[in-house]
Amino acid sequence: MTYRPVAAMPADTTRIPLWPLPLLITLLFVVAAHAAYLLSIQGGHVPACMPYTEGCVSISRAARHGLGNHLFRLMVIPCAVLHALVWWLSVRWLHGGRAMLLLGVLSAFALAVYATFLGTEGETYRFLRRYGVVVYFGFGYLAQLALMRRASLSHALPASTIAGMSWIALAMLLLGVANVAAGLFVADPAAKDRWENVFEWWLGLLMVGWYAVLAWGWRRQGVSVDLKPHAPM
Structure with missing residues (x-):
């Protein structure tokens, strides 16, 4: 993996930019969640509202039924594979970070498990x-x-990219704290559920939005893999 300028590349080398991979994570998850919700509304499975402010439904419930469930799983399972691939590439790009790789791959696996069993019944x-x-x-x-x-x-990413990632990380931390506070101090169960749903939608958007910022940073830095043609025997 490299981010050399094109002029420094051998003439027979094909350069493949990597920034579309994290961007595709963002697009797949956002489209999957919102399309599944719209299909569930059309199917009469969930109420219609603005989930980011009204919290009438969680992401899980929005994608649990009918055609929306099939679409969600069809898009999110490949999204989980992309998660794992991006973390593997990140370790090569940064020349290390085994703990980062382990955390990232376990996170990707958990997303795949969640999507696989969404819509099924039973305690397990x-x-x-x-x-x-x-x-x-x-x-x-x-x-x-x-x-x-x-x-x-x-200094593998521009300071502006790190700053964007940091603001997203801070927002996710504050949402997590607010979610815990709502669980402790909101007495009405219905109101508590609505707040938890609101936090879930925003947290999901921020989590995958972070990958869009990574894609922007990789594009600015020209992060890529170089493929050389096979040399005949």
């Missing part, structure tokens, strides 16, 4: 879905912090 499946979400957000957040630290120390 509910456990897998619940802890799939917790591990995805928790381990994914820690992996993002680790990448930001390594990229900042090695």
Whole structure:
């Protein structure tokens, strides 16, 4: 993996930019969640509202039924594979970070488990879905912090990119704190559910939005892989 200028490349080398991969994570997840919600509304499975402010439905419930469930799983499972690939490439790009890789891959695996069992019934499946979400957000957040630290120390990303990532990370932390506070201080169960749903939608958007900022940084730095043609025997 390299980010050399094109002029420095051998004439027979094909350069493949990597920034579309993290950007595709953002697009797949955002489209999957919102398209599934619209299909569930059309199917009469969930109420219609603005989930980012009214919290009438969680992401999980929005994608649990009918065609929306199939679409969500069809898009999010490849999204989980892209997560793992981006973390593997990040370790090669930053020349290290095994803990970051482990956290990122476990987060990706948890997302795949969550999407696979979404819409199924039974205590075991509910456990897998619940802890799939917790591990995805928790381990994914820690992996993002680790990448930001390594990229900042090695000057592998522009300061503006690190700043954008940092603001997103701070917003996710504040949302997590607000979610805990709502659980402790909001007495009405219905109101508590609405707040948790609002926080979930925003947290999901911020989590995958972080990858869009990474894509922007990789594009600015020209992060790529170089493919050389096979030499005949």
